[in-house]
Amino acid sequence: MTLMKSLMGAAASLALTAGAALAEPALIFDLGGKFDKSFNEAAHNGAQRWVEETGGSYREIELQSEAQREQALRRFAEAGSNPIVTMGFAMADPLGQVAADYPDTKFVAVDVTWLDAPNVRQIGFAEHEGSYLVGMMAAMASKSDTVGFIGGMDIPLIRHFACGYAQGAKAVNPDITVVANMTGTTPAAWNDPVKGSELTKSQISQGADVIYAAAGGTGVGVLQTAADEGILSIGVDSNQNHLHPGKVLTSMLKRVDVAVYEAMKAGENLETGVFSMGLAEEGVGYALDDNNAPLVSDEMKAAVDAAREKIIAGEVSVASYYENDSCPALSF
Structure with a gap:
């Protein structure tokens, strides 16, 4: 299960005293919650896959308001999280403000492809x-x-x-x-x-x-x-x-789960830049399973x-x- 940690207090202190310990990634869900059955839940599934395969843990937050976007970014960065994965186009402006202040931290922006930020991995989908x-x-x-x-x-x-x-x-x-x-x-x-x-x-x-x-x-x-x-x-x-x-x-x-999983797997070695995931990259497609097979x-x-x-x-x-x-x- 995901290890839930506070963005403040003990988590920040631990990050500062952990020495050579590997930094934990963080995941910022967009408004709507991580169990929206759709976009955010795909991100959650990708993170959980990483946990199950590695035994690692990550920090997370489900945003409740627009005002929390920049605040969450800064708190995770101060706590030593790396990379910090963000969901949704509305994270673009806060990332533009925050990423430059933490040049040694890698950020991931899902559904954002237009930032001028060398430490951000920007992922767009076709x-x-x-x-x-x-x-x-x-x-x-x-x-x-x-x-x-x-x-x-x-x-x-x-x-x-x-x-x-x-x-x-x-x-x-x-x-x-x-x-x-x-x-x-x-x-x-x-x-x-x-x-x-x-x-x-x-x-x-x-x-x-x-x-x-x-x-x-x-x-x-x-x-x-x-x-x-x-x-x-x-x-x-x-x-x-x-x-x-x-x-x-x-x-x-829309394989948001793959984008999040690969980002967490790469960790601090994450490659930044702008990436596109379309049909050729198997970033989009259609679902066929036992539930809809009789219809197709x-x-x-x-x-x-x-x-x-x-x-x-x-x-x-x-x-x-x-x-x-x-x-x-x-x-x-």
Whole structure:
């Protein structure tokens, strides 16, 4: 089990007197909590894998407010944690303020790729590529020719997911309707399953019979309501197929767990710089297991796997929302 330690007091004193002892890594979860069934939980799973393989321990904190971001970074750095792994794009500004003050500490920024910070490992994911594949699956599974997308906080990252999803759906059926909604414009949008449920019912009323949720903890409400209303859903980040067996078509895997595991495994020898994890690096993909196998036909799997290989080979190009702040397949 994870060894829970205070960010203050004894932990700081121990770090200062430990001498040659190896520094413990630290993990800062984003708002929504480490058991959000999605983004944060993937990070937790990666850290736990490292613990199980090495017998090591790490410090952690589940943020409760925006104000804690910089505070947590500084307290972990002062306590001697190395590397310090951070989750989510909102850690970019605090890292920009803090990393330079601790040049001998390595930091990891998941979902951040634009900092000028030599001691930060910045990891981005090609979410649009993985979302393209599950968009294809949604279109192939849909009987109504209408599919939905429910995002969390309305930011370019989540529009990036939606854009790939719409392109994949329209590659299968150019006439398909893609209904898209965002949960909100503040970080609270990541943890509002009630609003997720409401948006799901609204999209069902518009004809959607497959809905993809890229909304953190809010997605739990989307998947639950989709199952209750008799339509299919698509999970995100972690494999969420097991939450409603036979009702979740697939999950778009974003291998945050691998990014966190590899960072902790590297320890103080962590290589910094900007890294991208797409289909070619197996950083994104789709989930197939006993829970959704009856829903995924051989034809569906063959088509998606063929598209995956073509994207990796450069034969199919998936447009990125980041390129021009718009999406050719979807209007927001």
